[in-house]
Amino acid sequence: MLRNGAMAWYHKVPAPKLPPEARKSRMEGLWIKCDGCSEIIYKQDVEKNLEVCPRCDEHFPLPVRRRLDLVLDPGTFDECDLGLETTDPLEFSDSKKYKDRVKASARASGENEAFVSGLGRLAGREVSIGAFHYGFMGGSMGSVVGEKVTRVFERATERRIPAIVFSASGGARMQEAIFSLMQMAKSAAALARFRRVRQPYISVLLDPTTGGVSASFAFLGDIILAEPKALIGFAGPRVIEQTIRQKLPEGFQRSEFLLQHGMIDAIVPRRELRDRLSQILGLLG
C-alpha cells in the first residue's frame, strides 16, 4: 500500500533513449531508482553528490568532463589531440555502417570519440591525463582511442610528468578489427618508454574495465586504483558463464574481489579520488 502511495507521488513518463552511460540509473523525470538500494532518489541529489547514491553509496557513471573537473585544478585542463578521426580502414558494416555508428554515438554522447586526453594540473602539479567516455560506443578502443592513449604517455615522457588514465571500456573495438588489437601493443610500448623517465603512472579503473583495455595499459599502472563495485576483468561475465556453464559467484570481478585477490592497490570512493591522487603524486613525484 505504502509503495502504491509512493508511486502516486511522481508522474511516470516513458524513459528516454539513453546512452549506455546512464544504463545503471533508471531515470524517470526528476527521480532515479538506484540499482544499489532500489530506493527512489531525487536526481538532483545524486548529481550534487558526484553521481553517487546518497543513501547507499552506489557509484553511477560520471560523464568524462565532470570526471576531469573532479580531479584537476579548476580551469587547468588543456585538451589535446582534438579532431582525430577513424579512417574506417575495413569499411566495416553490420546492421549499420561503422562510420554512421560513430556519428550517431557522437551525437548521442556529445563527445566525438571514446577518450579525452590532454594536460592539466592536479594540486598544482602538471599531469598528462586521459579518460574514457563509456557513453561513446561502450568506451571501445579503436585506432583513435589507442592513438590518444599512446600520446598521453608520450607527452608524459617528453615533459617528464606523471600520467593518469581513467579506464571505462568494454575493450577493443570490433569494427576496426586487427587495428584495434594492435592499439594494445602500441600503448603498452609507449608505456615501456615512459618508464625510463621514472614518473608515476596511475591507472584508475572505473565501471566497467574489461577486454583489451584491461589487458593492456589499464593493468600496467605503477599504482592501480578502482572505484567501488566496478566490474573489472579480462573476459566478460557472460563469456565466462557460457564457457564454464555455471553461475558466477556473487561479487565476482568487482573491485572488492580484485582487491582481495591482490590485483589492485586500493579502492577509492569518488569523493576521495582527487585527494588520493594528489597524495600518491606527492609520495612518488
Added chain:
Amino acid sequence: MSTYALEFEKPLLELEQKLAELKRSAATGTALEPGDTLDSEIRRLEKRCAKLQQEIFAELSRWQVVQLSRHPNRPYTLDYVQRIFTDWIELHGDRAFADDPALVGGFARLDGEPVMVLGQQKGRSTKENILRSFGMPRPEGYRKALRLMKLAERFDRPVIAFIDTPGAYPGIDAEERGQSEAIAVCLEEMAGLEVPIISVVIGEGGSGGALAIGVCNRLLMLQYSWYSVISPESCAAILYRDSSKGEKAAEALRLTARDAYEMGIVEELIEESPGGAHRDPAVTAQNLGLALRRHLRELRDLGPKGLVDDRYAKFRKLGPVTEPRPEPASPLRRETD
C-alpha cells in the same frame, strides 16, 4: 592420424582415395586390365587431383581459412619445434603458481644457434586438449612465457614465438589470478626486450591471448592462419546475436593472413604445403624454417637498442587516423608534428 576431412576437402580426398586404390591394384597386379592402361589412368587421376586441389584452394573463403587453421591434423607448436630445431629442452612453470600446458617453451638450436622457442600448444586428442585447455593459456602460462623471454634476454638469445590460440582462457580461476595483468605485462616487457623477437601465427591468432606473445620485430603468418581482435564466433554473437554466423563475421573482420598482410600488420606470409599444412607438415616446416633463419640474420645486425626501436616503430604506426592540420596556437602540436 585421424581421417578427419573438412567439407571442401572431401571431393579431393575421395579422388585421392581412388588414386591410391588404383596404385595398389597396379602394384599387386590384381587389375584385370593390362598394366599400361592402368598406368595412364593413374597419370590421368594424378593430374585431376592436382587440378582439383588447385581449384579448391585458389579461391578459399575466409571461413574456409578459419576451418583450415583449426584442422585437427594441423601441425602445432611442438610439431614445428621437432621439425625445425635441435637440442630442445622444455622448461616448465611460472615459479609462482603452476605450469600451464597450454603454453610451452624452452631453449633449442636453429642451425646450431641457441634460441628461445615458445608458443601456445593445442592437444591432438580430447584428453590432451582438456589438459592443454585447447591452447587457451591461463595467467600462469603468460607468466611462464614472460619468465622465459626475460631468461632469453639475459643470455642474449633470440625469441621465436608460435601463436596458435582461440584466445586466452576465459574462466573464474584465470580471472582470480589476473589474466588481464598477465597479458598486459607481457605486452610491455616484450616491447622493451633487447633481443630479436619473431612471432609466427601458425593457426589461430585469437585476440589479446595471441598478441601477448606477439609484440615482435617480425610477424610472420602461415598462409592458412588468422589473426583477429575477436574470434569470428564471438564477433557474430555480439554483432548478429548469433554465434553460428561466424562465416559472416569472418568476412567482416578480414581476419586471414592475406588480409593482415595487405593491411601492413604482417612482414611475411609463409607458404604452406599444397592443400594446407596438415597435408605435408615437413614442407611447411621447411618453408617456415627458411624464413626464420633469414629474418634472424637480418635482425642480428640491429643491436639491443636498435631492436627495441625497430619494434616501437613497427607498432607505433599501426592504426590509421586522420587529424586536422595543427593550429599554430597550440605549442604541443608543433612538437608532435
